[in-house]
Amino acid sequence: MIDVRRLRTDLEQTKAALARKRVPADEVERAAALDAAARRLATQADELRARVKSLSRQVGEAMKAGRPEQAEALRAESKQLGDDLAVVEREATGVDATLRDAMLRLPNIPADDAPDGASEAGNVVLRTVGFDPARYGPHNRVPHWDIGNELRILDLERGAKISGSMFPLFRGGGATLARALCQLALDRNSDAFTEVRPPSLVRTPVLEAVGQLPKFADDAYHIERDDLWAVPTAEVPLTSMRAGEVLAEDELPLRLMAYTPCFRREAGAAGRDTRGLLRVHEFDKVEILSVCTRAQAPAMHEEILNRAIGAIEALGLPYRVLDICTGDLGQSHARSFDVEVYAPGCDMWLEVSSVSWFSDYQARRAGIRYRPVGGGPNQICDTLNGSALAVPRVWAALVETYRQPDGSVALPSCLHPYFRGATSIAGSLAT
């Protein structure tokens, strides 16, 4: 969440900044008013409590001095104040909870240099690399769901039989490819990032820390009986790994990566782009993430973007990079770059990575701070992350791009080490 103090010192500026994310001004004003009320009540409660404490001390002293009647009088007075205090505290607790909820729902302030725009139409294409429509023959203009059936490497019907639609089932070389892509991503980033294999089911505060809750509860799978949530991305457990801790500045930046399954209900997107692997409820992804100082953030953002792009380049897929406009920026995001790959079979650009800077929005929620080397008060960290590689859409673009005239799928050389000697996916491998 954003710093409440902003609402006290820079209310107008904050309203203007959030207006770029289409947040109505009265929502911000409401939070500011709640904050003022909360502080007023806190001061009132503090004063009452201070008097109760001081009177209580005097009760003890009077008893010790053998003046029971005086002790009794002080005790009665303190009791009365205590009752008053209880009333104020009850009110304060209520206001605090309302304020907290309002703050959790306010999105992050967008970065100054994020482009303005009302919707995804306002996103800016920064560059397009390797895209040449003339290079594709008719054998490439086959959508991956058809290729998947043909080679028996993607079986959406069986997936649906088991779990419902949008739960893909890969088999044979298709399954190997899905796993190989993850392994490739982990291997490519192991030079600088520590691999983590976190739990896939998390508690409510963990999902709250990244900004998914309370606002977007419908998008996540929730296991009622145990009150656990299935992670929509490894960003969720990784961000909370050091939650509530004060880190030493010299241990920053933290660089973490994790392979996890990702679960998304896609409640708001029902029916859109749902063919094949374009949008699924469960998929595998390797995420890279950093916890760092504000000063380290810009370079880290650049680095994570380059790493995301690097994997796509290694796979030989055309891609483009988008600068996400304020109207399309997620709740927690200050600035995001999306990487999209071109899929010739369905003739679409598919988002395969979103590389984002969250400023201190998530870290404040998660309570991740660092102790500055030169001394001074503890600072809230910044967090950044991006997909190193998300399987289904890359799988789709790759299969379409590398389909040969004979129907087989050639494998780019960087994947050969993961294929037990094979260099293509053909019928024989696909049984």
Next chain:
RNA sequence: GGAGGGAUGGCAGAGCGGCCGAAUGCGAGGCUCUUGAAAAGCCUUGGGAGUGCGAGCUCCCCGUGGGUUCAAAUCCCACUCCCUCCGCCA
């Protein structure tokens, strides 16, 4: 799942219901002594909030949330987590 034990500051570890935000030790930082270092001695050393121009003042935090009390780290209840043992199990 069952039975026990535990949770206190960076760590270890005390803590009769009142003067405990908390002894003591270690660690860390500063100073003295020393050519330098070690040793020794002295001092400092948690986090958060409110308020004030400021020195400051006030409040909250002893796993979490409730309760009892004039007063709770200390008593009561619930929950969470950790440890030991039993059971079950990939």
